[in-house]
Each structure stands twice: as C-alpha cells, then as structure tokens.
Amino acid sequence: MLNSMLSDRAIRIMLVILTTLALCLALYVSKSVMAPAVFAVVVGIVVSPIADRLHRIGVARVLIASSLLLFSCAIIVLLFLSLEPLISSVVEDLPKIKREIKSWVYMLSGLLRGIEAISQEIEETVGSGAGAQDLATGFPTLMDALWVAPNFGAQVFIFIGTLFFFVLTRNDIYAAAGPLGKRLYRAEHDVARYFAAVTMVNAGLGLATAIGLAAIGIESAWIWGLAAMLLNFVLYLGPLVMIAGLTFVGMTQLGGAAAVMPPALFLALNITEAQFVTPSIVGHHLHISPLVVFLAIVFGLWIWGPVGAIVALPALLWAGQLLRTASAEPKMNETPVA
Template identity: 55%
Template sequence: MLTTVLSDRAQRVMLLILTMIAVPVGLYLGKPVIAPIVFALVVGIVVSPLAERLASIGVPRVGVAILLLLVTTSLIGLLVLMVEPLLNMLIDQLPRLKAAAARWIDTVSGVLRGIETISKEIEAANGGGESDTKSALPSVRDALWLAPNFGAQFFIFIGTLFFFVLTRNEIYAMVGHLEPILRKADRAVARYFAAVTLVNACLGVITALVMLTIGVEYAMLWGLAAAVLNYMLYLGPFIIICGLVISGLLQFTGAMALLPAAAFLLINFSEANFVTPWVVGQRLAMNPLGIFVAIVFGLWLWGPVGAIVALPVMLWFEVLMRTDMPIGSESGSMMNPA
C-alpha cells in the first residue's frame, strides 16, 4: 500500500515537472501564433471599458469592434513611426560611438572589437563611406515588412482583437458564475494600464524637457523612448539609462557626460517611488521578485511583446486568485508597475 502511495506521488511529481517544461517550450515554439493572440487579448481587455461605454450609448457591437481596431492599430503604427528616427539616429552615431568608446574604455578590448566589427560592416555596406549610413540600412518599416512572419502575425493580432471585442460578452457569458470575476479582472487591468499610461506620458514629457535643458541631442526622442520603454518594468529604464550614458559620452566630457543618465535616474526614481504609487494606488500587491522574473521570462519568451504583456497578464491572474477581495482593498507593498 505504501509503495502504491509513493508511486502515485512520484507520478504526480514527474507529471508536474514535465508540464513545467512542456508549457514554456510550447509557448516559445508557438511564438508566431501565441504571442500576437495574447497581445491582442491584453489590448482587448485594456479597451474593454471604452467598448462597454460605446455599446451603452447605442453604438452597434460591430461598429465598436471596428472603431477600436482602427484606433489601436493606428496608435501602434504611430509608435513604430515615432521610434524609427531614434533608431536611425543611433545608427548614424555609430562612428562617433566608436571614437568615444576608444577614449573612455580603451582597456576593454572585446567591446572595442565589437564596435570595430559593426563599424566595418556599415562601411562595407556603404562602399567605404559614412555619409550614406542611413540609406544603406533598412528603416524600421522596411525591416517589419521584410520580416517573413510579420504579415501573418499582424493578421492574427487584428483578427483576434476584432473578434474578442465583438464577442467578449458572449464568451464571458459561457463561463457562467465566473463572469463577474473575469470582468473584475478586466477592470483592474484596464484601470492599471490607464493610470500607467498617464504616468508614462508625464515621464516622457519631463524627460524630454530635462534633456533639452541639459543640451542632449534628440531630447524629444529620448522623452518618447522613456515613455514607451517604461511599460517594461526594470528593463525599460535600464535601457534608457544605458542609452543616455552613451549619449553623454558622445556629447560631453568629464563628469558632465554622466549628467543625462543621472538626471533620468532621479526622474525615474521619483516616478517609481512617489508618483506611480500615488496614481495607481495599492492594487498591485505582487512580490517584486515575481514581477522581475515575469518580465524577464516574457522577454525571453516573446521578446519586447512578452515583456510588455507580462505584467498585465500577471495582474489579471492575480485578481482571479483574489476573488474574495474587492479590487480597491488589496494590501501589500507597492512596486513600480510602470
């Protein structure tokens, strides 16, 4: 009898281990299909309050779905077009980056060799010149449309978003008593995302103004990048800080070179510890380690899309697990959700 019990436990443990391995592998291998579906579902949940408001004033459900689809896809496309100049600027600055790196980190030979290789590849694509670097490399729009799977993934995204917004009420009605819980989770994610969007917009404006005051080139683009990347908790601000360190090394000398990164670090610290907790409230009572692991796992799994949707998905599931708690009464320490 004891042997049978131990055997059953061993089978359950092995089944759990196999499931923990199979699920991430399946999600990773299914990235071309699963990632746009999850992203569309998150976007659909975020815009669900607006969809309900439009439906309540008599707008047909099909019209609501079409309108929200056009708005969300237009906003995403606009963000891509706005980020493109920043990427092109970084490409243009590669020769200056090489020279600055040679002055500041000449002891790190591996980094220098990497920069030298990148510079030589750009020069080779240019035929040896530097003036046509921008035209020698594809733009963001060219790269997106040349990507083999982008068209199919975009089609999956818009199809999932449209039909989710169109049939969301019917889908939730099918689960019976779980419908109020699902709607509560949707409201929590939508309110969180709206609050974080407001905070990130203010962060971008302040960052742009501070960079403009310091004299950093492309200050407006740095503000845009700060607002967009701040959706990726921890990783986004880290990327901005690294970029501003490079920008400071390119433009300034001495301690002044670190001023742009230090200024943004102070702005982000104030946003993370004072502004965001005040605006968002105490809805996110999640463990900081869990948040960090979720972001890193999402980034590894699906790239930037995974990093962006990781926290909303985590919050959505957390609200489902806290069915006995009102959304506004959750307690716990608040970490920066932006």
C-alpha cells in the first residue's frame, strides 16, 4: 500500500516536471507567434477601462477597438521614434566611450603596478584599431535587415490583429466563460488600475530624471528621462540598463570623476521611487514576492527576449489576481449554517 502511494506520487511529480519542460519548450519554439500575441493581450488589458467607459456611453465596439488600436500603436511608435536619437547618439559616442575606458585603464594600470600584464590585455581589448573594426562588424548588414523584415512584419501583424479582436470580443469571451469570466474581469480590472498608478509614478521618475540630468549639463536630458520612464516598467533589469547607459553618458559628456554623477543621480531617484513613492501610491494590494518577480522577468527574458521581460510582470500580476479572486470566491459565497 505504501509503495503504491509512493509510486503514484513519484509519477505525478515526474508528470509535472515533464509538463513544465514541454511548456517551456513550446513557449520558446512559438515565441515568434506567442510573444506578440501575449503582448497584445497585455496592452488590451491595460486599456480595458477606457474600452468599458466608451462602451457605457454607447460607442460601437468596432469603433472602440479601432480607436484603441490606433491609439496604442501610435503611442508605441512615438516612444520608439523618441528613443531613436538616444540610440544614434550612443552609437556615435562609441569612440569617445572607448577613449574614456582606455584612460581609465591607464589610471588603473598606474595604481596597480603589479598587474601590468592584465592591464596590457585590457588595453588591447579596447584598442582603437581592432576594437573599431569589431564594432563595425557587429552592426547588422543590409542582407540581415532584409532577412529580419518579413519576420518582424508578421509579428506586427499578429500584434495588431490580436489587439483588435481582443478589444472587440473581450466582453463576449468573458460572458461565454461563465463564472470564470467574472474572475477574469476582476483580475484585469485590478491589474489595469495597478498599471495606471505605476505609469503615473514612472512618468514622475522620468520627469525628475530629465530635470536632474539637465541640471548637471547632460545633453538630450529629456530623452534619457523618457528612457527612464519606459525602462522602469521592467523591474530590476530596466534600472540596471539605465545605470549602465548613464555611466557611458557620464564618460563621454563629463569625464573623470564627474562621470559617476548621472548614474548616481538616477540611482538616488530610483531608490526614492521604489522605497517611498510607489508603496504610498500603489499600496500593497498586488504585493508579490520580489524573488518571484525577478525570476519571472528572467524567465520571460530567456524565453522571449525583451518582449518577454516586458510582459512577464503583467502576466504574473494577472495570474496572481486571478488566483486570489478564485480563492476568495468560496469565502464570499459561504452562507451561515443554521
């Protein structure tokens, strides 16, 4: 009897492990289809309160879906176009960054005289000749762009179609789901409210970052403020990318010891936002363990790349709220026993 129970338990554990591995493999293989589709659903959930308000005042569903699709796509395109000068400036400043790193190498080699061999290897790595050639060969060619273009176009088409039909038929899908539809609606409503509050906080962080960077003399400070706002949606990883970028900006525009001022400024603002502003505005009603959030973002980045890192937190919050509403529902429906 005991052996039979142990064997059944071992079989169930193995089935769970195999199912998890198969699901991860399926998500990885289908990333070109699933990533834009899930991203579209996340955007649809975020804009769902706007869709509900327009529907209550009598606007047709087709007009709601079309207008929100155009609005969402326009916002995404404008954000990318706004960040394009930042990317171009970073590419143009690569030689300056290399020269600054090289000066830092010389300074370190003077302080650490016992490791001349290591410093020479570092200098060779960031040397002007081979390094520039390596950087040049690292950029995609025209053939690479032509190869990627059809795949990118297909993903854009999947995103547009999924977002349009999700907003158009969302209420019908929830109604057909029965009791599950009510839980889905409550979960997406809570997540949409959460992201509305987080968007306000991130906008304030971006504005403060832009003002602070402009005050210390950083060029294109408003673009870096926009980048700070967008990257802060990706917890942990986004601020790290921002700190690394501002470190390079400090090297190229300020130099010397002043190079640490831009990343230090952003780090102070980010800590203030994470420890005081966000908890006071958003609250703890959607609190999830930081370890779970970090692992979810890393998992999304591993499976689907940058898109996975973006959708990981919304999907985690949505699933967490769905489970909370499911567990709380029996308690709300309990009736006292006579």
